[in-house]
Structure formats: C-alpha cells, structure tokens
Amino acid sequence: MQAIAVKDLVKDFKGLKAVDGISFEVKQGEIFAFLGPNGAGKTTTIKMLTTLSRPTAGSVSVNGYNPLYQQADVRKSFGIVFQDPSLDDELTAMENLEFHAALYGVPKEVAKERISYLFEFVGLESRKHFLVKTFSGGMKRRLEIARGLIHHPKILFLDEPTLGLDPQTRKAMWKHILELNKKESMTVFLTTHYLEEAEKMADRIAIIDLGKIVAQGALSEIKKSTKSKTLEEAFLKLTGHSIREESATAADHMRQAKRMWGR
C-alpha cells in the first residue's frame, strides 16, 4: 500500500501558485526526502498532507485516507515535527510532552516510560520541570524532536527537523528514527536543507522548485539523470544558483506596517 499518494496537487494563494500540480507517491516503510530551495512549496505541501490546509485542486491520500474528508483518520496515522516552534512556552518541558501524549492517546504507563527515555536522549533530563520559555533555541528544538517521537505513528513528517540541532542530537535522532523505521515499518517524510542527510538516509528523493517537481526517484537515478557526482551537484543543476525569496520579506512587513497606519 502507498503511505502517501499525491496527484496533480495545487495550492493557490490568491493567484500565487505555491504548489503547482505535483504528483508523487511514498511507499509504506520508506524514507522519502522532499527537497527544494526556500519557498519551493515544501511546507505548503506538508500542510495539505497533514490537514492544516485545504488543497485548491488535486487529490491527496494519507495512509489511504483523504485529508479533506477523513481528517480524524488521517490525523491518527501521522506524527509531525514542525519546521518552526510549536511548543507552549508557559508550560514546563514535561507538561508539553505529557500534553502531547494525552492528546495522542498514548497509554499513561507507556507515555511515562517513553518520556523519561526521550528526555535522556535529547539531554534535557535536568531541565524537564523548567518552563519552556526559559529554554534556548536549541533546547526547544530538541524538545520538539522528543515530543514528535512520543507516539509511534505510521507516518512521520519531519519538516527540516535537524535545523539548528547539534551533531550529537542529530545523530541520536536519526538512530532512533531508523530504529522505528525498521521495527515498526514507520514511513518517514523528510524535508531538509542538509543534502548529505538526505543522501545518507533517504530511500527515494523528490526535488521541488517553484511549486513543481523537477526530479524524483532513487538517489542513483537522480544522480545519473543529471550526470552529477553528489546530490548537491544534482540539486544545484536542477534548481539553479539564484537565491530564493521567502514568502514574507522585510519589504512585505514594511508594506503591511504602512497599511496599518493607513497610508
């Protein structure tokens, strides 16, 4: 069975096509890397897969369910580590994890065991009763990773999970994820800017640029079709060298501020 199947998916933000007719499939138990420059449409795609956003057109299936109509079934089948923070700053680290475990219906005993293991593994054991707002950026990131691993989902979305992580945590995280991937046949959907990471971990890769998929297949296939030695070389050949704008630039904020003052 396909863990994820996407066909002709489009997301249109008032005339701006963030995702422009993409199709791909992720097999169950596979580690799938979804790569692309900033603003290519990676996060928008993840949002549509995880019921946070409605597609403009096209069809999506996650674990056999449609995120548009079978939201509850879809949500039961995946876990996600977001690109940007999603912790409650006013709660302690422990409370954040307990909250998550309760929301996902992890039995109390199992949750307790996993939480204490995860605290140790992200090195936050001594800080577990501190409010999250006292944490540094890196500590928050580690806590988010730990939280994403409390329940063992069928599909795990990792949206640039290793951004800002130290090599120690990165290594430990991958070890844990590969274990789950093997033992529970957990499918992993990964976006990352660390191309070596994708090169090493992913079974298959898709590269998206300007809302369109420009290449997909196994690493060897992508390297072969672009006549490249490394994934990075292939990536740059496919997406060019220009640096991309993110959706909200400083200029946008200025414009917004201007509107606010009524000019």
Added chain:
Amino acid sequence: MTAIPIMWLRQVKRYLRSKARIVGSLGQPLLFLVALGFGFGPIYEKAGGGNYLEFLAPGVIAMSILFTSMFSGIEVIWDRRFGFLKETLVAPVSRISIMIGRTLGGATVAIMQGVIITLISFALGFRIHSFWALPIALLFMLLVALMFTALGTAIASRLEDMQAFPLIMNLLIMPIFFLSGSLFPVTNLPRALDIVIRLNPLSYGVDGLRGALTGAYQFGFALDFAVLAGATILFSVIGAWMFSKIEL
C-alpha cells in the same frame, strides 16, 4: 473527548502561573470601583438612586468577566503566532473538543477573576441581600464567561495576528461594556440608547448579576437567563464552526 480536560487544564495552568496577569487585570476593576463608586456615590444618592457602590459592583464584576473571557478567547491568536495552535490542530482529536476545552478553561479563568472582584467589592463595603445570591450569581458569571470566551474564539479564528487587536478592544469590548447598564441604570434613556442596550447580551448578564446579588432585577431572572443561555449557545456554535475552519 480526551482533549476537553487537557485543554481546560492548560488554560487554567497558564492563568495561575502568570501572576502579573492576575494582578494586572485586577487594577482596572479596582479603579472603577474606587473612582466611580466613591466618586459618583454622593451624586447618585442625591438623585435618589440609593447606594451607588451597591449598583456598580455587579457591573464591574461583569466587566472583569467580559474582559478576561474575551482575552482568553483571543488567545487563539497568540497560539497561532507562537505555533502551539498547530500542535493541537494536527492531533487526532476533534476540533470541537479542542474548542470546548479551551472555552471551558477560559470561562473558568474568567469566573475566578469575577470571584476575586466580588471579594474586593465586599472589602469596599458591598453587601449581598442573602446568602442564596451567591449560587445564582455564579450561574450568571458562568453564562457571561462562556458566551464571551466563545465570541473571542470565533473572532480570533479569523485573525492572523494581533494587529486587529485595538479594533476589537475599541469597537467591540468597550462598547459592550459601556452600553450594558453596568455603570448607569437603564431607565428613562434616549430611545436609541435603550434599543442598543437591549440588544447587548451583556446587559442581561449585568442585570442577572445585579438581581442575584442585590435583589433588584430590571428585566427579570427569566428573561436574563433565557437571553444569556440563548446567546451562549449561539456564540458557542459560531465559535466552534469558525474554529473548525481554521487553516494554517
């Protein structure tokens, strides 16, 4: 349904932890009670209205519940801004149960705030007419708190960030408060003002609280209760619907 107690607990924990918020939000009602209560007291008495503090205290209690519950509802914007909203929206629980939990939590916080103001009013000389006033007053506090938490949630579900906040404050919360009969009796008013006050659901909350605490109903218990219960259900349904439509 597991989400309801969890979301409730989260709202309450956040409130109890922010001591600055608790103390800060007591300032305004206290100021109203002292400045208006004692300031206008002599004039009110001379005009034959009786004890002004007696009249004012229920209005100020209602005010503190209005503010606290609206802000609790509007917290959805903060959660969106700081990302926590995502965590709850992708969880395998229904959005309705998240919304109900949030609303109950926000309402609980608002009632705590209302009870604190009631105690402060007692300290300033406010007296209730019988012991049975308290459970009825709590019932009205609950309805007002639920209604405005749901309304705040509904509004916040459509807003992306805090820029619209002054708009909500000045065009919604302030008029709801001032045009509710919380500060002045709603008798012998110009026709237009009278209509606005009768259309304002808080008017019935203020009247219910005042009636319960001092025995002087204007609209009557039955009408107060019916309007508040109706508005609470209506706002909750709208709030739940808007919340379920949130896209990130």
